[in-house]
Amino acid sequence: MFDKISTIKEQIVDFNSSDSNEIEKFRISMLGKKGSITDLFTQFRNVPAEDKKEFGKQLNLLKKLASSKIEELKSNSGSNKSTQSTIDFSMTAQPTVLGSRHPISIVKEQIIEIFSQIGFTVSEGPEIEDDWHNFTALNFPEEHPARDMQDTFFINKEMALRTHTSSVQVRVMENEEPPIRTISPGRVYRNEAISARAHCIFHQVEGLYIDENVSFSDLKQALLYFAKEMFGEKTKIRLRPSYFPFTEPSAEVDVSCNICNSKGCNVCKYTGYLEILGCGMVDPNVLENCGIDSEKYTGYAFGMGIERIAMLKYGVKDLRLFFENDVRFLKQFDKGI
Ligand code: DAH
Numbered sequence: 001m002f003d004k005i006s007t008i009k010e011q012i013v014d015f016n017s018s019d020s021n022e023i024e025k026f027r028i029s030m031l032g033k034k035g036s037i038t039d040l041f042t043q044f045r046n047v048p049a050e051d052k053k054e055f056g057k058q059l060n061l062l063k064k065l066a067s068s069k070i071e072e073l074k075s076n077s078g079s080n081k082s083t084q085s086t087i088d089f090s091m092t093a094q095p096t097v098l099g100s101r102h103p104i105s106i107v108k109e110q111i112i113e114i115f116s117q118i119g120f121t122v123s124e125g126p127e128i129e130d131d132w133h134n135f136t137a138l139n140f141p142e143e144h145p146a147r148d149m150q151d152t153f154f155i156n157k158e159m160a161l162r163t164h165t166s167s168v169q170v171r172v173m174e175n176e177e178p179p180i181r182t183i184s185p186g187r188v189y190r191n192e193a194i195s196a197r198a199h200c201i202f203h204q205v206e207g208l209y210i211d212e213n214v215s216f217s218d219l220k221q222a223l224l225y226f227a228k229e230m231f232g233e234k235t236k237i238r239l240r241p242s243y244f245p246f247t248e249p250s251a252e253v254d255v256s257c258n259i260c261n262s263k264g265c266n267v268c269k270y271t272g273y274l275e276i277l278g279c280g281m282v283d284p285n286v287l288e289n290c291g292i293d294s295e296k297y298t299g300y301a302f303g304m305g306i307e308r309i310a311m312l313k314y315g316v317k318d319l320r321l322f323f324e325n326d327v328r329f330l331k332q333f334d335k336g337i
Contacts, residue, residue: 001040001043001047001051001055002051002055002058004036004040005040005055005058005059005062008030008036008037008040008062008066009062009065011036012030012062012065012066012069013069015069015073016073017073017077018073018076018077019077020074020077023070023073023074023077026070027066027070030066030070031063031066031067031070037059037062037063037066040059040062041059044056044059100327100330100331100333100334101333101334102322102330102333103310103314103316103322103330103333103334104203104306104307104310104322106310106333106334107306107309107310107313108185108203108205108306110230111183111185111205111226111230111304111306111309112183112185112205114225114226114229114230115183115207115226117229118222118225119181120181120182120183120207120209121181121182121183122182122183122184122185123168123171123172123182123183123184124168124184124185124186125162125165125167125168125171125184125186126162127161127162127186127187127188127189128155128159128160128161128162129159129160129161129162129167130158130159130160131157131158131159131160132170133162133167133170133171134152134160134162134163134164134166134167135147136289137170137286137289137290138166138167138169138170138245138246138286138289139245139246139283139285139286139289140245140246141245144245146163151163151190151191151192152190152191153189153190153191153200161188161189162186162188162189163188163189163190164188164204164206164303165184165185165186165188165204165205165206165303166206166246166301166303168184168186168206169184169206169208169246169282169286169290169301170286170289170290172184172208173208173210173286173287173290173291173292174290174291178210178211178212178292178297178299179209179210179211180208180209180210180211180299181208181209181210181211182207182208183205183206183207183208184205184206184207184208185203185204185205185206185306186203186204187201187202187203188201188202188203188204189201190202194320195319195320196317196318196319196320197319198319199307199319199320199322199323201323202305202306202307202319203305203306203307204303204304204305204306205303205304205306206301206302206303207222207279207300207301207302207303208282208299208300208301209222209299209300209301210282210287210292210297210298210299211297211298211299212296212297212298213298214281214297214298214299214300215298216249216281216300218300219279219280219281219300219302220237220239222300223237223253223277223279223302224237227253227255227276230309230313231255231258231312231313232258234256234258235255235256235258236255236256236262237253237254237255237256238253238254238255238256238273239251239252239253239254240252240253240254242278242280244278244280245283246280246282246283246286246301247278247279247280247281247282247283247300247301248280248281248283248284249280249281250278250279250280251278251279251280252275252277252278252279253275253276253277253278253279253302254273254274254275254276255273255274255276255312256272256273257271257272257273257274259315260272267315274312275308276304276308276309276312277302277303277304277305278302278303278304279300279301279302279303280300280301280302281298281299281300281301282298282299282300282301287299307319307322310322314333
């Protein structure tokens with residue numbers, strides 16, 4: 001019997017744990033209903049009378065030893081909870097993965113930067129636009145095919161998703177007095193089949209300059225400056241006569257192909273030039289529609305697709321890549337913020 005007491009005593013002394021479940025298991029194995037110490041208490045009546053006193057004393061001490069050990073371990077495991085951490089501080093840190101700016105945002109910012117150098121401010125307008133701002137004020141005849149359901153996402157008879165950022169020109173002219181010098185970047189929508197060259201949503205930047213004596217040569221110089229800043233000092237531009245309802249005369253502008261140095265390649269379809277934008281002198285009807293005296297003021301406007309500029313600049317052959325948000329594609333453009 002006394003041997004049993006010493007064995008259990010050793011077990012108590014040897015036991016160590018900071019896990020509260022394990023400590024509880026140990027408590028049950030010692031002091032629970034079927035625990036070893038409880039068992040010794042039941043066996044007390046079998047102890048010979050002469051040993052009863054000594055045995056009882058040792059048994060009580062054993063019980064005390066077990067209780068205080070359990071208390072001590074429990075309080076350590078509790079107080080350790082807040083300080084004991086499962087974090088391994090010696091582990092190497094996970095590098096923070098930074099996102100990158102979208103190539104369309106990068107090119108948009110660059111266009112804004114280039115035009116702000118020559119005094120253009122930025123203006124914006126709504127993407128859900130009324131017929132007046134998107135078409136009528138811009139001199140679109142009632143039966144013009146661009147109003148057709150094929151091109152425009154109509155919301156109802158009056159409202160549509162804007163098909164171009166030229167609608168912002170109208171808003172600016174209605175609200176501001178000349179001189180006006182502004183560019184308007186933004187999203188536009190067209191009901192087109194999605195392909196490598198077209199998308200139902202894309203981005204444009206509109207430009208507008210209204211003042212006294214603004215001439216076509218001012219327009220040409222501004223665009224030449226832009227092309228050189230965007231595509232390099234050696235870039236040349238070429239203007240081809242064109243038609244837009246809101247400008248007269250109108251032109252389309254090509255830049256020299258810097259992939260083949262204008263010698264002809266499959267990107268420029270062996271013409272040596274690539275089309276980048278439409279432009280012209282603001283039609284006097286448009287000025288009048290927006291409350292600007294067309295006898296006193298003249299102006300030029302231009303509009304370009306940001307995707308198109310980005311494709312030329314970065315040699316991207318499929319427009320859809322800009323909308324897929326594949327990080328392997330996106331992270332090639334931003335060299336860090
Ligand atoms: N709005 C035209 C388009 O979406 C682009 C454009 C052409 C804008 C000529 C202009 C302009 O301001 O003068 O195709």
